[in-house]
Amino acid sequence: MQNQIVRCDECGRGTKINLKERKYGQGRREAYFTCEHCDHKYTSYVTDTRVRRWQVELNETTDAVQRFNLQLKIRERMQKLKTEL
Ligand SMILES: [Zn+2]
Secondary structure, eight states, rough: TTTOEETTTOOOOEEEOOEEEEOSSOOOOEEEEEOTTTTEEEEEEEEHHHHHHHHHHHOOOOOHHHHHHHHHHHHHHHHHHHHHH
């Protein structure tokens, strides 16, 4: 992920994904990167304390159904957090 190159939608040039983290209220953290040419900001994902707790549970469980459900919950909540940011 760190050395991946993506095309910037704003300026059309290639830029490295250099992830940075920004903290918001209520334990929310945004992982983002900016285009090295035009500085356009892209949000990769957003987590909060609940998402990070589920991620810990996910790493600790080996049960396939539980893992599946946790992954679903995490994905849905991350989507929601991203739109609310
Ligand atoms: Zn750009």
